Amino acid sequence: MKNIWILFKREMASYFYSPIAYIMGICVLLQMGFNFFTYATFLSESPSDYSLMMWFFNGIFTWIMILVIPPVITMRLFADEKKTGTIEALMTTPLRDIEYVLAKFFSAFAFFVALWIPTVNCVFVLRHFAKDTTPLNPGPIIGGYIGLFLVGMLLIAIGCMASASTRNQIIAAIIAFAISCVLFFSGIYFYFHSTDQYREIFEYFSMLVHMQEMSRGAIEWKRVVFYLTGTIFFLFLTHRIVQSRQWKS
Amino acid sequence: MIQVDNLVKRYAGFTAIHGLTFSVQKGEIVGFLGPNGAGKSTTMRILSCFMPASSGTAVVAGFDIYTNSLEVRKRIGYMPENVPLYPEMRVDEYLNFRAALKGVPRARRRSQVEKVSQQCGITDVSRKIIGHLSKGYRQRVGLADTLVHDPDLIILDEPTIGLDPNQIRQVRELIKELGKSHTILLSTHILSEVEMTCSRVIIINKGRIVASDTPESLKRLRMGGGETVLEVKADSAVLTREFQGIQGVDHVDISPLDGGFCKLAVHPKGDEDLREIAYQRIREKGWPLRELTRRRQTLEDVFVQITTEDDD
Numbered sequence: 055m056k057n058i059w060i061l062f063k064r065e066m067a068s069y070f071y072s073p074i075a076y077i078m079g080i081c082v083l084l085q086m087g088f089n090f091f092t093y094a095t096f097l098s099e100s101p102s103d104y105s106l107m108m109w110f111f112n113g114i115f116t117w118i119m120i121l122v123i124p125p126v127i128t129m130r131l132f133a134d135e136k137k138t139g140t141i142e143a144l145m146t147t148p149l150r151d152i153e154y155v156l157a158k159f160f161s162a163f164a165f166f167v168a169l170w171i172p173t174v175n176c177v178f179v180l181r182h183f184a185k186d187t188t189p190l191n192p193g194p195i196i197g198g199y200i201g202l203f204l205v206g207m208l209l210i211a212i213g214c215m216a217s218a219s220t221r222n223q224i225i226a227a228i229i230a231f232a233i234s235c236v237l238f239f240s241g242i243y244f245y246f247h248s249t250d251q252y253r254e255i256f257e258y259f260s261m262l263v264h265m266q267e268m269s270r271g272a273i274e275w276k277r278v279v280f281y282l283t284g285t286i287f288f289l290f291l292t293h294r295i296v297q298s299r300q301w302k303s
Numbered sequence: 304m305i306q307v308d309n310l311v312k313r314y315a316g317f318t319a320i321h322g323l324t325f326s327v328q329k330g331e332i333v334g335f336l337g338p339n340g341a342g343k344s345t346t347m348r349i350l351s352c353f354m355p356a357s358s359g360t361a362v363v364a365g366f367d368i369y370t371n372s373l374e375v376r377k378r379i380g381y382m383p384e385n386v387p388l389y390p391e392m393r394v395d396e397y398l399n400f401r402a403a404l405k406g407v408p409r410a411r412r413r414s415q416v417e418k419v420s421q422q423c424g425i426t427d428v429s430r431k432i433i434g435h436l437s438k439g440y441r442q443r444v445g446l447a448d449t450l451v452h453d454p455d456l457i458i459l460d461e462p463t464i465g466l467d468p469n470q471i472r473q474v475r476e477l478i479k480e481l482g483k484s485h486t487i488l489l490s491t492h493i494l495s496e497v498e499m500t501c502s503r504v505i506i507i508n509k510g511r512i513v514a515s516d517t518p519e520s521l522k523r524l525r526m527g528g529g530e531t532v533l534e535v536k537a538d539s540a541v542l543t544r545e546f547q548g549i550q551g552v553d554h555v556d557i558s559p560l561d562g563g564f565c566k567l568a569v570h571p572k573g574d575e576d577l578r579e580i581a582y583q584r585i586r587e588k589g590w591p592l593r594e595l596t597r598r599r600q601t602l603e604d605v606f607v608q609i610t611t612e613d614d615d
Contacts, residue, residue, distance in 0.1 A: 057404060060400065060403045060404055061404070064389075064392075064400050067392075067396075068389070068391055068392075071391040071392070072391060138387050139383060139384075139385060139387035140387040140388070140389060141387075142348070142353050142383040142387060143381075143382075143383055143387050143388075143401075143448070144404075145352075145353055146351040146352060146353050146376055146379070146381040146383075147376055147401070147404045147405050148373045148374075148376045148377045148404075148405065148406060149376075149404060150373070299353070299354055300354065300355055301355070
């Protein structure tokens with residue numbers, strides 16, 4: 055446990071040593087601010103069945119960000135250590151493989167959360183300027199962010215696995231993005247199979263459906279379980295890949 | 304400190320080391336010598352628990368490297384080849400991080416980092432970013448890292464590669480200094496380094512140990528006595544005749560030099576020193592003499608001989 059914390063601190067710091075943290079932070083804020091503004095303007099002109107939070111979390115731009123950010127922030131994690139050889143210095147200290155994997159995963163996840171937290175401001179900015187005095191309904195906001203972080207968690211675990219399986223960062227990002235896209239687009243099939251028996255299966259996989267439901271404020275256990283098991287599965291694979299170094303040939 | 308028994312490492316398609324067996328006692332500085340691809344780095348990686356051997360066992364600091372690798376790793380300091388460091392960190396940050404990872408208690412971390420920084424001469428760069436350091440400093444940061452938790456055993460993979468002669472001298476002094484209180488296993492290409500720092504040499508070639516002894520006895524054992532080299536002003540045919548006649552001389556190589564001088568290399572049959580008798584002969588004849596030395600065998604000769612012998 056102590057080692058995870060030591061390594062976590064270093065990984066977090068290394069995000070902020072490089073410009074990557076600031077560039078991504080600015081991108082997310084700009085994009086989501088623009089996003090929020092567009093939907094707020096749109097809704098003020100033409101009422102819709104969808105709430106502002108549902109638009110906010112399910113717009114095309116949001117999904118592009120959700121799918122692109124995890125590969126970018128995970129590609130470096132394992133691949134770079136292998137390429138520069140620092141893995142050799144690291145794994146000859148009393149550090150367990152599982153601690154190594156978890157520290158990397160948690161640091162990427164914490165960074166992902168840190169990127170999105172400032173976007174909460176949009177809601178308060180809107181209320182301020184709209185002089186909205188009705189009590190805030192926290193359900194959709196909390197639900198939306200929980201949904202966002204659950205999806206992010208799974209995609210980051212996929213990114214970890216991709217990064218552990220190669221020493222080239224670009225290849226890691228491409229693998230992670232490809233797997234994420236397959237998962238995402240298989241969820242879209244839900245909309246094409248509106249009648250047949252596969253509908254339920256696709257619904258279970260569909261990130262789009264999950265996000266819509268959660269940004270409505272409805273958090274169901276089966277969705278949480280889906281993301282948790284998915285994350286554990288990909289972290290398990292990551293651990294096995296890291297451990298394969300220790301297999302006797 | 305290290306007890307290696309029949310260690311084998313197979314990669315897909317080839318065998319990097321074939322059944323290494325050796326041991327290193329506490330307090331020794333052992334040099335690991337061999338041409339590129341001989342299996343030096345592989346052996347060191349196995350001993351430092353980075354990867355497992357295909358078969359065979361090794362006990363380091365009293366623990367088996369495979370079944371008890373965490374205990375082994377607590378007790379060794381390993382510096383990989385080319386010294387991988389995190390370029391974005393500052394020197395003291397890095398050393399603190401490494402000390403924490405190696406289980407140095409928080410209360411002792413700062414003093415420990417200061418101590419090794421001083422030992423390795425990097426106190427003046429402790430606030431610098433590692434990526435901006437010169438190769439020599441980076442090497443020393445790597446060394447400081449291996450020492451930071453006061454390990455029983457230090458394993459250094461080519462600690463002086465890529466350094467300039469001054470830096471090599473400094474690192475060598477440091478290793479000698481460390482050898483007083485630690486057991487050290489180091490690999491290198493630079494043979495003079497081994498001669499100067501190590502109490503014992505293990506030469507490996509193609510994954511097998513071909514020699515293991517002190518540098519001095521290795522030289523004696525493998526080469527016999529060195530030849531005596533003279534520069535004398537006389538006719539070469541006369542010289543050859545004269546020196547062939549001395550008892551104990553195996554053969555004489557002769558080559559003409561400027562100003563009527565000849566260079567002779569007189570090879571003894573055994574381990575004898577021919578300097579005295581050669582001087583007497585020359586004095587009897589009254590030949591002008593401008594050089595008389597006995598060529599000392601270097602470990603390089605032994606190394607080349609041993610590692611090429613095997614190729615045939």
